[in-house]
Amino acid sequence: MTLLTVRDLRVGFGRDxxxxxxxxxxxxxxxxxxxxAIVGESGSGKSVTALSVNRLVDFGGGRITGGSIVLExxxxxxxxxxxxxxxxxxHVRGRDVGMIFQEPMTSLNPVHTIGAQIExxxxxxxxxxxxxxxRAAREALERVRIPDAxxxxxxxxxxxxxxxxxxxxxxxxxASNPRLLIADEPxxxxxxxxxxxxxxxxxELREELGMAMIFITHDIGLVAGIADEIMVMQHGVAVEQGxxxxxxxxxxxxxxxxxxxxxxxxxxxxxxxxxxxxNGQPPIVTVDNLAVRFPVTRGLxxxxxxxxxxxxxxxxxxxxxxxxAIVGESGSGKSTTARAILGLVQATRGRIDAKSGRSGRPVQMVFQxxxxxxxxxxxxxxxxxxxxIAAGQRVDAKLRERMVTLLERVGLSRDALTRYxxxxxxxxxxxxxxxRALMLNPDVVVLDEAVSALDVxxxxxxxxxxxxxxxxxGLAYLFISHDMAVVERIAHRIAVMYAGxxxxxxxxxxxxxTPQHSYTRRLIAAVPAVxxxxxxxxxxxxxVPSLVRPVGYEPPPAQWREAGDDHRVRxxxxx
Amino acid sequence: xxxxxxRLLTFPLILLGVSVIVFVAIRMVPxxxxxxxxxxxxxxxxxxxxxxxxxxxxIDQPIYIQYxxxxxxxxxxxxxxxxxxxxxxxxxxLERFPLTLELALLSMVIALAVGIPAGVFAATRNERxxxxxxRLFAMIGQSTPNxxxxxxxxxxxxxxxxxxxxxxxxxPLFVDPxxxxxxxxxxxxxxxxxxxxxxxxxxxxxxxxxLSDDYVRTARSKGAPARSVVWHHALPxxxxxxxxxxxxxxxxxxxGAVIVEEIFALPGIGRLVLxxxxxxxxxxxxxxxxxxxxxxxxVNLIVDLAYAALDPRIRLGNR
Numbered sequence: 001m002t003l004l005t006v007r008d009l010r011v012g013f014g015r016d017x018x019x020x021x022x023x024x025x026x027x028x029x030x031x032x033x034x035x036x037a038i039v040g041e042s043g044s045g046k047s048v049t050a051l052s053v054n055r056l057v058d059f060g061g062g063r064i065t066g067g068s069i070v071l072e073x074x075x076x077x078x079x080x081x082x083x084x085x086x087x088x089x090x091h092v093r094g095r096d097v098g099m100i101f102q103e104p105m106t107s108l109n110p111v112h113t114i115g116a117q118i119e120x121x122x123x124x125x126x127x128x129x130x131x132x133x134x135r136a137a138r139e140a141l142e143r144v145r146i147p148d149a150x151x152x153x154x155x156x157x158x159x160x161x162x163x164x165x166x167x168x169x170x171x172x173x174x175a176s177n178p179r180l181l182i183a184d185e186p187x188x189x190x191x192x193x194x195x196x197x198x199x200x201x202x203x204e205l206r207e208e209l210g211m212a213m214i215f216i217t218h219d220i221g222l223v224a225g226i227a228d229e230i231m232v233m234q235h236g237v238a239v240e241q242g243x244x245x246x247x248x249x250x251x252x253x254x255x256x257x258x259x260x261x262x263x264x265x266x267x268x269x270x271x272x273x274x275x276x277x278x279n280g281q282p283p284i285v286t287v288d289n290l291a292v293r294f295p296v297t298r299g300l301x302x303x304x305x306x307x308x309x310x311x312x313x314x315x316x317x318x319x320x321x322x323x324x325a326i327v328g329e330s331g332s333g334k335s336t337t338a339r340a341i342l343g344l345v346q347a348t349r350g351r352i353d354a355k356s357g358r359s360g361r362p363v364q365m366v367f368q369x370x371x372x373x374x375x376x377x378x379x380x381x382x383x384x385x386x387x388x389i390a391a392g393q394r395v396d397a398k399l400r401e402r403m404v405t406l407l408e409r410v411g412l413s414r415d416a417l418t419r420y421x422x423x424x425x426x427x428x429x430x431x432x433x434x435x436r437a438l439m440l441n442p443d444v445v446v447l448d449e450a451v452s453a454l455d456v457x458x459x460x461x462x463x464x465x466x467x468x469x470x471x472x473x474g475l476a477y478l479f480i481s482h483d484m485a486v487v488e489r490i491a492h493r494i495a496v497m498y499a500g501x502x503x504x505x506x507x508x509x510x511x512x513x514t515p516q517h518s519y520t521r522r523l524i525a526a527v528p529a530v531x532x533x534x535x536x537x538x539x540x541x542x543x544v545p546s547l548v549r550p551v552g553y554e555p556p557p558a559q560w561r562e563a564g565d566d567h568r569v570r571x572x573x574x575x
Numbered sequence: 576x577x578x579x580x581x582r583l584l585t586f587p588l589i590l591l592g593v594s595v596i597v598f599v600a601i602r603m604v605p606x607x608x609x610x611x612x613x614x615x616x617x618x619x620x621x622x623x624x625x626x627x628x629x630x631x632x633x634i635d636q637p638i639y640i641q642y643x644x645x646x647x648x649x650x651x652x653x654x655x656x657x658x659x660x661x662x663x664x665x666x667x668x669l670e671r672f673p674l675t676l677e678l679a680l681l682s683m684v685i686a687l688a689v690g691i692p693a694g695v696f697a698a699t700r701n702e703r704x705x706x707x708x709x710r711l712f713a714m715i716g717q718s719t720p721n722x723x724x725x726x727x728x729x730x731x732x733x734x735x736x737x738x739x740x741x742x743x744x745x746x747p748l749f750v751d752p753x754x755x756x757x758x759x760x761x762x763x764x765x766x767x768x769x770x771x772x773x774x775x776x777x778x779x780x781x782x783x784x785x786l787s788d789d790y791v792r793t794a795r796s797k798g799a800p801a802r803s804v805v806w807h808h809a810l811p812x813x814x815x816x817x818x819x820x821x822x823x824x825x826x827x828x829x830x831g832a833v834i835v836e837e838i839f840a841l842p843g844i845g846r847l848v849l850x851x852x853x854x855x856x857x858x859x860x861x862x863x864x865x866x867x868x869x870x871x872x873x874v875n876l877i878v879d880l881a882y883a884a885l886d887p888r889i890r891l892g893n894r
Contacts, residue, residue, distance in 0.1 A: 054796065056792060056795055056796060059791075059792065059795060060787075060792075086801070090798055090799075090800050090801075091798065092798075093795060093796055093797065093798040094796065094797040094798025094799075095798055098796070098797070099793075099796040101789060101792070101793065101796075103789055106788065106789040106790065107789045107790055107792075107793045108790055108793065109790040109793070109794065109808050109812070110790070110812065110886065110887065110888055111811045111812055111885065111886060111887060112808075112811075113887075120797070120799065121797045121798075124797060124798045124799060125797070125798060156887040156888070156891065158887070158888045158891075159891065169793070172793075172797055173797075175797070176797070176798070
């Protein structure tokens with residue numbers, strides 16, 4: 001039974017949509033209760049294709065320029081969405097086609113309670129009002145496993161975490177019992193363990209309600225566990241489509257093969273780097289018992305009522321030529337640790353020793369967002385000159401020579417010097433950021449989620465560049481990331497952070513292959529992988545503990561146990 | 576509410592600062608009160624008479640003593656005696672204030688009632704002819720001087736519609752509400768439509784921002800009709816800048832609208848200040864400026880409370 005038939009769909013943007021098509025003739029069918037995964041990188045047209053199905057693309061400035069989208073509605077009638085009027089579409093949206101989005105942080109209305117927003121969905125699609133709507137909303141929240149549902153109805157979105165908000169979005173969709181759910185990268189903005197929870201929830205609800213799903217993602221490993229069919233998109237065209245196993249086991253198109261092979265995939269420590277060099281060199285950076293706390297104040301006189309223990313008792317060292325990856329989820333303190341090392345936040349306690357080796361400024365940093373971390377009003381020459389100017393150097397021929405050398409080294413040409421950041425792609429910008437960090441010939445580069453904002457295939461190339469530069473200049477990297485697949489590619493050693501503390505640290509292969517701490521195990525179990533696609537996840541609603549502590553609280557000293565050569569694990573408190 | 580008491584505690588400090596500035600500023604203007612009061616006849620005064628008058632008004636003392644006397648008076652609710660009216664300053668201000676307050680409120684009601692719907696309408700018709708028309712009118716409304724507006728309104732309403740309001744002396748609201756409103760409707764339209772032009776522009780741009788937000792898309796995806804998307808989901812999120820602008824404009828209006836009061840012969844705060852400055856009525860200038868500053872503080876406080884009412888993130892903080 002076919003629920004949805006899309007034929008030769010074309011979608012364009014701007015004043016002349018036919019000339020600016022981003023979807024160029026896509027066809028697929030979707031059976032009732034089946035899941036189609038659309039996989040592709042940014043600009044592939046995957047989201048536009050999905051938004052065309054419920055015609056939300058119209059509100060983003062898009063126009064359907066050709067083709068048809070025929071949906072079988074609940075009453076058995078067939079409707080061509082491309083020609084339907086707005087009144088009909090309003091009925092179809094919500095009632096027949098539900099949707100969840102990428103950004104749970106911004107997808108809920110900040111001025112209405114989540115209860116009001118879920119109730120609205122019940123009112124619009126089931127005609128429920130008053131008590132009945134409230135009861136239905138509470139049941140929907142319980143169904144997506146939100147504890148204290150009755151209380152939470154009165155919460156506003158900003159009072160909930162990202163994972164919770166995405167569950168609220170799902171609860172809202174449940175109101176209409178849609179025949180089709182469109183999920184547009186629903187877990188991309190979430191931590192990996194939360195992602196596993198949401199995926200498990202979606203799989204469970206899909207079975208229960210028998211709804212079909214279009215699941216959009218850039219992560220081919222993620223869809224492996226949930227999809228029946230896969231469609232791979234590139235530049236607005238479906239380059240390959242077929243059943244899950246056929247596409248994953250026997251890819252026909254080069255681009256599919258590229259996504260499956262060239263892109264970092266997690267392999268449980270089987271593909272870690274083997275050029276590790278820890279042979280008794282003195283460390284270049286030593287961090288000893290680092291703590292960073294932010295005061296929590298209250299009332300008229302800003303009385304201190306406690307402190308957020310963002311980083312608590314962190315020790316590690318870093319030798320030249322080595323990559324230490326700090327992994328953890330949002331709020332684990334990994335970025336705060338990096339910022340403390342650069343002096344961007346004040347350490348409350350502890351010592352950070354960074355030896356000045358080759359230059360006066362041994363530590364440089366590359367940030368996550370290459371769009372926000374380059375001043376749009378400076379050209380590349382100005383951007384690269386800035387660290388040198390800050391260090392009191394003169395902008396002369398020698399400095400320009402260095403700029404050109406570094407630009408060429410990161411894969412950009414000399415004429416980039418006179419161009420501005422907006423003229424470069426995301427990957428090129430991150431290369432510029434790397435060149436800028438290397439201008440002062442540092443010993444250590446702190447990379448804070450430096451490849452997270454990049455498309456997967458760009459990610460792979462930037463990681464290769466980083467590894468080459470490390471070998472060439474003997475750089476030490478402190479690589480902060482939440483992405484285990486990326487970490488596996490670049491790290492020699494890994495420190496796992498949880499709730500402000502390192503819970504496990506050691507050689508990358510050891511930590512990834514034989515994780516000891518329960519959190520590390522949970523983290524690794526949550527990483528989606530093509531190899532594990534037949535494994536089923538169960539919904540696990542463990543929450544990260546609060547880091548707010550009363551004034552004067554000192555954590556008990558950490559107990560460590562050796563789990564092998566260069567592999568230490570924090571002893572867990574047995575409750 | 577903790578926040579309100581916190582803000583109220585800062586009021587006296589701000590008012591003290593304002594009082595010092597205005598006290599010094601008015602005395603830096605050339606000319607003196609006695610000459611201003613008596614005009615050319617001041618030349619006929621003997622030095623002794625002049626001295627006696629100066630002593631009577633307390634302006635013979637050094638400035639810091641004058642200030643101290645005035646300040647201590649303030650704590651007893653005594654803003655001094657107006658030299659023009661020969662009556663307590665506070666009484667003179669309070670007599671004028673109801674008119675100014677009423678005019679400001681009427682103007683704001685007109686501005687919001689016209690400006691918000693116009694702005695929302697224009698935003699939903701982005702770049703279409705109706706949007707361009709609204710924007711053109713808003714631009715004209717904002718750039719046309721008040722007096723031109725006033726004359727246009729008088730002309731259109733009286734010549735074309737034959738509507739002539741009750742002229743003559745001003746009738747307070749509680750004496751005869753109808754006569755009062757008919758006297759105020761022209762000036763309120765004059766001020767309100769210019770104010771509405773700014774409200775239109777700011778609500779249009781705020782709505783445009785909000786309409787492309789993710790939660791608006793969510794509302795559409797769950798089948799909310801267009802009207803509900805615009806008024807229920809988008810507008811409440813777009814009101815913060817509108818409130819900010821309205822607060823500032825309303826605060827200005829409470830300080831009086833000199834030109835409009837002059838054109839329509841209304842005894843408001845604006846003309847009071849103008850007269851007081853022209854005639855070097857030190858006590859009256861100080862009193863009115865302090866009063867206006869106080870009003871501004873109250874309006875700002877109300878604006879802050881309105882933010883909290885509109886946005887739960889401000890109301891509840893990031894918990």
